[in-house]
Amino acid sequence: MRKFVVTIALALSSFSSFSQLVSLNNDEIKKLKTQIKNDIETKKLYLGTEKSALNYLSGQPNPIDTIRTEGLLQGNPKKETTRLALADMNKMFALALQYRITGDQKYLNKCVEFLGAWAKINKPNGDPIDDTNLDKAIEAYDLIKKDIPAADKKQIELWLTETALAEINSKRMKTGRATAINNWNAHRLKEVGEIGYTLNNQDFIRWAIDNLKSHININLYPDGTSLDFKERDAMHYHIYDLEPLLKLCIMIDRANGPNFYTYESPKGSSIKKSVEWLIPYINGEKQHEEYVNTTVKFDRDRARNNEPGFAPGTMFKPSLALPVLRLSLYFDPAQNDLLKNVSGNSGNWQKVLDELKHKR
Template sequence: MRKFAATIVLLSLALTAFSQVVSLNNNEIKKLKTQLKNNSESQKLYAGFAKNALNYLEEQPNPVDTIRTEGLLKGNPKKERTRLALADMNKMFALALQYRLSDDQKYLHKCVEFLEAWAKTNRPNGDPIDDTNLNEAVEAYDLIKTDIKPQAKNTIEKWLAETALTEINSKRMKAGRATAINNWNAHRLKVVGEIGYALNNSDFIIWTIDNLKSHININLYADGTSLDFKERDAMHYHIYDLEPMLRLAIMIDRARGINFYSYESPKGSSIQKSVNWLIPYIKGEKQHEEYVNTTVKFDRDRAKNNEAGFAPGTMFKPELALPVLKLAIYFDPTLIGVLQSVNGKEKSWMGILDQLQRDSNKFQNN
């Protein structure tokens, strides 16, 4: 496996520079502004978002030096400290998006304040289950990166690059370790990929795409099941494995890359097959008792800790698949009916943002 030096230089892609594929791009922001002027339902949903963003102007960043969620039981002090700190992620994203919608500099300055605070305090430990929580921070950076002053931008980019490099060089990535091929690797690829696209770093992008191909081949099976489902006997982990792969596949598609949704590995596995395998369980045509035959001690520990949903024999609930459905619709609009059967037809603010990306996908592929 290729080893990246810690001193890697961030290189912008010489021929194809990606503006925003992690977040909404300029054209999508323009369309959203128009929608907010002309659509009363969208205006109502936006009002709640705007109120929250305004309140965030009065709040202070609350970063942690190390994110700690993986392997810790509910109630663990380190996990609780991290939970409180991670509230900053949504605040950063809201401030960044509100800046782009309002052009009001105070939202930009506050978002940069949050990003810089995390960049100066947080040190990655190469654990993708922890680092996957930075998703909205990367999106926030992607939204405002052209307007950040050089010194602050350098600080933020160094932090993001260090996070990606620590994942690539992590001992958890070494061949022979389960964490190199299970859901950990799916989250690792998503983390490195989204940072790669946000920073226009060709090395990160190439590494991610190469490893996504091998991950689909090793982690997913031709019948639609996954390594994580086999190990955990839980739809929860099949979903937790697919979600980061879908997020990454959307970014790659928005950058005019391979369609990794329908891409089939040499053994015939694909993300699409693994999404479709879920559908009968989401529709209620099939049922599954979660964790009955899990091989992982942590699952049993969480059950003993009385954490909701982890007791062996807990019936799978279709709403747990909502994150996968909402992402898969980007590639397969026919799944909208399945989504609505679980989630209803009521619109949400995040649903509006997702729809903008789906509409761009239709236009791009026509």
């Protein structure tokens, strides 16, 4: 694949738009405020996140220089250190959202403190399985970017730019490497795309869209299966591939771009077909034993490490598909009944936020 060459200065020069496509926009924030005021269930859910945001005001950021989750087993000290540090992601998002809901400057200041600490310390290494954990930080920045002081804004945008460029120019993108076409690439495209839309970087956006087309053609099959399912023999990885693709498709659609949910590749594959292929396994018509024929050593290592869900023969649990169902509702509201059946129609704050984007 052609190396993506762009200087940091050139990349930064395109960051001029304040439109929120990754997070909630102004109209959606207004709707959320009204819903909190008028809907009892939403109010209950909001009180929980309000309490958390208030507690985060007295906390301190815990950034790490390198995120390390990919390829590490549970119990690995590097993975545990990362797990503890990544608690900051949800804190940033909660603080940013609370600022947008209340307008209280103290939440903005604390969110900027967290984002700035990570921007100063964290160094991207071009590993999308590690970088995919930055979603909530990017969403937080997208929520508050128009109100951030110039010096903080520059530092945070430089960090995000470096993260996207590290992904685009990563050795893991080289032709012939599995990580250039499997679930790694799905997360890479999502990460570059959301940074592109957050920073209004048209080069990043074009790169994500161009490579999304080729990913759908190479990674997904006309029968609805995927390369990741074939290699891992696990719905877990089919879902892990689809979730970032759906997130990227939603961003593209919110920017009035093409509908990549229904887009069909030259060989006839599509994200829609790959979501629909899951449905019989979610509603119980079909069952699947996970990892029985996996070709990946790491899957067997996790099984030997007694990590839940990775033992060969473990039955697929429909609840694992909830992220895909929630995201696919944006394009296909008909999945709502199935989502209710699987989730038990239980209240969920993230579901409230997702549905605000669906109401178009």
